[in-house]
Each structure stands twice: as structure tokens, then as C-alpha cells.
Amino acid sequence: MAHNNDLPCDGDGRCMTCKINPPEEEKITCKTCVTPWHLDCLSSRPQTLADAAQWECPDCSSLVCSNAPPSAVASGSEQADSLVAAIRAIESDASLSDQEKARRRQQLLSGSGNDDDADGGGKLSDEKKEVAGGGGGGNDVLKLLSGSFNCSFCMQLPERPVTTPCGHNFCLKCFEKWVGQGKRTCAICRTAIPHKMASQPRINASLVIAIRMAKMTRSNAASGPLKPYYSVLNQNKPDKAYTTERAKKTGKANACSGKIFVTVPPDHFGPIPAENDPERGMGVLVGENWEDRLECRQWGAHLPHVAGICGQSDYGAQSVALSGGYEDDEDHGEWFLYTGSGGRDLSGNKRTNKTQSFDQKFDKSNEALRVSCKMGYPVRVVRSHKEKRSAYAPEKGVRYDGVYRIEKCWRKPGIQGYKVCRYLFVRCDNDPAPWTSDENGDRPRPLPTIKELKEASDVTERKGPPSWDYNEEKACWLWKVPPPESRKQADRRDVGDGTQTRIVRRKTQMMSVSERLLKEFCCLICHKVMNLPLTTPCAHNFCKSCLQDTFAGQTFIKERNCEGRRTLRAQKNIMKCPSCSNDISEYLQNPQVNRELMSVIESLQSQTKEMEENAVLEEEMLNEDEKNDVIQEDKNEKSETEVKDVCSEANEDVKETDENQVIAKPSPKANKKRKAVGGTENAPNKKLHEETNVMMDGDINGSENQTIKSSNVNPGLAGSEDLKVASA
DNA sequence: ACAGCTGTTCGT
């Protein structure tokens, strides 16, 4: 805080001294920190216009006077002086854009500017590469968004965007102000604003996420490691779980999982590190909270969304959930006794059943846990709020509590009389548990005495040294033996020729801001990037065709004619938003495409396409030598065909990239390739082709899609016949 | 409190 009592305007433009929102002409902006202040509330005001232009706020001028430096900004007066000098240097640098100036100012003030180089980590350098690579960098995307989504009132990217039924985007604040002035028409197109929209405008969450993402990619480099604000992040989760059409019940009980945000293979052991968290670049941290099991799954902490154990009997168990499902469980925080699964009758359509009807055995996931015990693997543990008997369970949702080792396992008669598998879990994480105020993680601790071991049978203890163990020198837990190699990743790769793998890996590396943004602009019905996006008054986004198809054949008014009697008053037909069940029938009478959104999507698409085409071309060039090597070294039929396929793909790509360019290869190659796709002679070929199709988003593919779409809309018309012919 | 739904993975 400044040394005097003056206070600036807050983020909403409201003066923090008098609490009113002064009109622009009563505000003055600091030339150093660009913060607005309320003129009337200032203890010393500038005397002339020229003074006003060069005015410096009390906070910044106090830095220069350095009587009592604001603690939050700098710790010593010399530092404060140099800070102001640095800010001035930025301001006077004519080569910088306003945006870049703002970014650098923020960087300085956030205090991370000094250790910028040391702190950035892998994520930062990736970001930089992305920008340098051109075509999809964060700044470009931010510019793109600023160009399209800037609120027409304040000319800023809306912090809380709302979309009118006529398809125009504004800040919530500006929109409310407009409506508050009694205006009932859109400021851009003068279309009437429906009453409900005026009284209860809804935030367009997709836009929020998109704008935030673009901002984050800009400020990531500046603000260093992100602070984990999970609740906020999760609240506006982009890729949420969704219910299929087949699901008769709504809600997450029968939902499909949303996208998995981490890049570890499904059979990954141990903590999830920052390098496998492209979304946030911080890995899955101890204490992280998720709303439910599906969200927990999306962050890779525990993949099965019903089962308590994640594991494979011949490989080991990666994670367990403590959800209060088995009454024999005993939780002491740093260690707990866990019960295996099974022993219950789940016939019919039951997913759970509390009563046991037979003994548990060391098979399936119970055996997987035993493998992890024998090998000394780290097992991730999540606790659910449903575990009511444990003091260590979270209040809400599911929480990641770090890794544990299974020190012993055995069988004993459970509370219900049948034998259960038992496991002693002891915590061995480098981070402190969520329930301790301890700053350090675990140290090896003596095993607790377990009374029930007296009546135990089939006791298994680890014989050899544990794979995951404490290193005294480094004072942390680490892999003493290399972790088991993932088998799932190996499945995805095509053994022999590494070409496909590399394309895939490069693609993930290049998962640019624009690509991630495109994912945010998915239709809530078809889950594809929106085509002719519509935003409902309830702020949900759909393709125009998807939304209209949903209500195809329905009329807006129900006639209620009863024969022989008088005609009843026509009734409005309720049409529920597919996402939130609000009545959107009024909106559907004249839905307007969100053109700003559409142009952003189109720009992003062309950007992404360009990048991918470049990537394929680069790939082709890089692989030129290796291809020859592969053909020479490996006469394997499969890898040869694959190489050929890559060749023809790349050639076709060239054709699409530049139509003027004369292609030496004749068209039969492309035809041959298409034939290969139609037939099922070679599965890997097909796989590769699909991959590339997605990347190209070419004309052929596009028209095919349309055929399928139209056949969906009009079954029995030419489209479906086409399909039949194609499959015959 | 409970019936009843169905997505994902494991193992055959």
C-alpha cells in the first residue's frame, strides 16, 4: 500500500476510496503503471493538462521518493528506484507495442522478472519455440482474439463475455451498463435484446476459456510457474465429461470421460511430472482436488472411473482410490490398510454391492497390487469425500494425496466373514501430505504393528530392494530401479519403422495455442469444432445445423384443436437447450450466427492447417535419409508399404498446399492410396491415413463428411444410398 | 435410501 491514504480504481474501474465508479473524464492514468485513479479522491492533483499527461500515481512516485517503499513491490529503496527506472525504460522504448509494454511492466511488478531465465523451465522454452516457429504463437492468437472479440464498448477483450442472440459479444459490465441506460437493442446491429437476456445475461464460458488461454500463453513467460488455482480451473473446465445420446440418464453417472489432460501413458507409475502436463506445465500436485471421479481420471491420477484399483495382474498397480467402499479399510493418513476388490455379486446391472458373498483372491487387480508390493513401486493414492469413516478424506470431491508403497499384503477374514485381501500402504512422497503443516515430504518410517497379521494367511512381503526408495544423499524419494517400461505406449507405436511415431510425437509437441483453442470451440452436440456457431441466450454454443437438427420438424406453436369443440388457445412449444434445458424456442425462431466467433474459428483453422502442412513437409525432408535406411535394413513388407504411404501422403499435401506448383507424381498414386483405405488389406496403413486426414482436413475429406451429414439429416435420400454403395 | 442407468478396462 502507498505511504499516503490514496487508493486507485479497482479492476472494475471503481474508485477504492469513495467506492463509486467515476466517469472516464474524472479519471487520471499513471504514466508509469497505467493504473486509473479517481481525480476527486486524490490528495494532490496535477495542476495543468501537461502535468496530467505526465502524472505519476502516489504509489509510483513514492517509489522514487523511497520514504517507505511498498512492501509488496520491492523490499529496499534502491530496488524501488531501479524498478521505476526499468518501467520508464520500457515505456520510452518506441520499438515495443503497447501490449508488449504492458507485458513487460507486469513481468517487472510481479517480481518474477529477475529470475525469469532460471524459472521458466521446459514449458517456457516450448512456448518460445512456438512463437518463433511462426503461424501459431500465443501472441498471434491473442492478437487474433483481440481483433475479433474486443467489446465494442470498451474496446478490450471481455473478461466476462456475453453473447446476444443476434450473435454479438460484449463485456458483461458494458452490456449491463448499456441495458441499465434503458437500451433494449444491440449496440451493433440494433436488433431487439430479449427481456431475459437483458435481465439475466449469461457468461459465454467457451469465450472465457479461449480468452484466458490466449492470455495465459502470453503471460506464462512473464509470470513464471503458475499457481495452482484448481477450483477456478475446474469450474470452467473446457473438456468436460459428456453424456452420449444412448445414455438414458443424464449426468455424470453415465457420462463419457472428457479429454485426458496429461500425457503420461495409462500404465504410468508414480507422480505425474510437469513435463507431462502440457495444459498447465506443473504436473499433478499433492492436494489437488477434483469434482468427481471422471475429472480425477482426466488428470491421470486414477484412471478407472468406478473401480478402486488401477492395475494389471501381470504388471502392477498404478493407483488406488479410498472411497469408503469397503468397511474393512483403516485409514491413518501416512499409512492405511486397504482391502482388495471382488467377493461381491455384481450380476445384473449393478455397479456396486456392499455385501460380500464369496472370498477375495489374489487375482486381477488384487494381484496387480501384490505385484506393486513385491516390486516396491510407488502407488498413487486418491481419497474421495465418500470415505466417511476417515479423518483424512477430503470434504468434497476427490483429492490426490501422493504416492505410497505397499509394504505387505495378506488375506484375512473380513468383517462380513468372507476372506479379503489386505494391503499395508505407507506414504513415500516427496511432497507433504495435504493434512500436515509439515513443509517436507515423507522420510522412511518404521512399519506400524498390525494386529490382524496374527490371523493372516498368504502373507507376501517384498524380498528384493524396492524400485522406489529414499535416497539419503539427495534427501528425496526416487526410482532406484528404472520404472517398468510402459506397455501402452508400445501398443500405439508401430514396431519396426518409427516414422509414424515421430509424426505423432511432433504433432503433440506442436499442439499449438490455436489447436488448443479450437478444442474450446467445439459444438456441444457433435463435439467437433463448430460450423456456423450459434450462441444461445443461456450461453451455450452449437453448430447451427446441429441445433436446428435437434428441433427439426417441431413447430413453435402447438395447435390444440379438439374436434367438435371450440379451439383452445395455441400453446407455445417448449424447446430445451441441449446443454442446460432452458427454453430456447424464442431464440430458435431467428438464431443468428456468432460471426465474430466464426471468423476466429476460421482463422485458427487456417493457421493450424498451415502449421500442420509445414510439419508434414519438414517431416518428409527429415525422413528422406531414414526411409532409405529402413528399406535397406528392413525388408519387412509392412514397413515398406508404410514408407510408400508416407510418400504419397506427403505428395498430396504438397499439391494442396500450393496449387500452382506442378506435381511430378501422376495422380494414380493418390487413387491407389485411396483404394488402400477403402479395403482393409493393411490396418496400419488405414490408421496412418486417418491420422493424416485429420491433419490435412482436405477437400476430399470435407465433402465426404458432408455426404455423411446430409444422409443423417435425411435418411433414405441419396446420401445413404451413396454410403451403401461405398460399403458394398 | 435406493433403483437403475451404462463407460471403461481387464482378461479370455
Next chain:
DNA sequence: ACGAACAGCTGT
């Protein structure tokens, strides 16, 4: 490819 198992979830 298929069925069984699974410590969830929601509406009544």
C-alpha cells in the same frame, strides 16, 4: 471381439 467387473451418479 466380447463379456464381466467395477469403491459412481442422479432422480425419485
